[in-house]
Ligand SMILES: [Fe+2]
C-alpha cells in the first residue's frame with residue numbers, strides 16, 4: 397500500500413505537473429506545439445481486445461450543489477493545497493442542496509458486454525454524501541445489485557472527496573466488493589476504506605471494506621478484461637490528491653470509448669496517451685464523464701483551444717458532465733461538437749449534458 401506522500405514531494409510534484417499540464421491540460425496550441433517539436437517516443441501499442449457493447453449510466457454527477465459554499469470552505473481552510481481530510485466541509489443550510497446538505501457526489505454505473513456475451517458490471521466511484529448515494533443507488537437499482545454481489549468490481553478514479561468520501565454507502569451494501577484504486581492513493585484513503593473516521597472533514601465509514609484492493613500504476617496499460625482497460629496518470633491534484641485512472645473500452649465496429657471521473661490528467665493528454673499506447677487509439681468514438689475544464693464556471697481563453705482540439709480527434713459522442721462545466725458545454729455545442737443532451741432530473745441542474753439518471757448506450 398502507498399505510504400503518505402510528503403508535503404514537499406507533493407508540492408514538487410505540483411510544479412512538475414504544472415509543466416506537464418501546460419502541454420496536456422491547457423489546450424490545442426500547447427498540444428500541437430508538443431507533438432510537432434518534441435521527438436516521437438517509440439511505444440509498443442497494446443491490443444486491449446474488444447467488447448460487443450457498452451451502457452454507461454450516470455448515477456450522480458452533482459458533486460456539490462453550491463460552488464460558492466464549496467469554494468468558501470476551501471478558502472477558509474487555507475486554499476487548494478490543503479489536505480481534503482482536514483477541511484471542515486459545510487454540510488447544512490444550503491438551500492439548493494439535497495435535504496439542505498451541500499454534498500452530493502460522483503458515481504457512474506457501467507455494463508460492458510464481452511465478446512462471449514458475459515456482461516461485466518462495474519461501479520466507477522462512490523460519491524461524497526453517503527445518504528445521497530444511498531438514495532441514488534436505490535433509485536437506479538444499484539443498491540440491489542450491490543447487495544446481491546452482482547457488481548463485479550468498483551473502480552475509484554481518484555481520491556477526491558466527491559468521488560471517494562461516500563464510500564460508506566457502497567460498503568454498507570457490499571463490503572467485499574473488489575476494488576481498483578490508482579497509484580498515489582494516500583494512507584488516509586486506505587484508512588477510510590478500513591473504517592477510520594475523519595471528524596474534521598465530516599467523513600466516516602462504519603462498514604470497513606473486506607475485499608481485495610488492487611493498486612494500479614502508470615507503467616503499463618492495465619487490461620482488466622478483453623476490451624476493458626484502465627490507464628493511470630501520475631498527476632498531482634488539488635486538495636492533496638495524487639493520481640487518477642480512467643477507462644478505455646474498445647467497442648467492436650465503433651471504436652474507443654473513454655470513461656472518466658474528473659479527468660485531472662487533461663482530456664487532451666488522455667486522448668494523446670490512448671493514441672500513443674493503444675491499438676485503435678486513433679479512432680476515439682466517444683468520451684463520457686467529467687472533463688475538468690470549467691468546474692467553477694470561469695473561463696480562460698486557452699480553453700477555447702482545447703475545445704477546438706476535439707475536432708482533431710473526430711469524437712462522435714461527448715457524454716460530458718460534472719466538472720466539465722456548463723460554459724464548456726455551451727461552447728462545445730456552439731463549436732458543433734456532439735455533446736449528448738440530458739434530462740435535468742434527480743438534482744442535475746440543466747439538460748445541456750448527461751445528468752443524473754441519464755444513459756449513454758454504445759452498441
Ligand atoms: Fe470530481
Ligand SMILES: [Fe+2]
Nearest residue numbers: 554556658660
Ligand atoms: Fe476531482
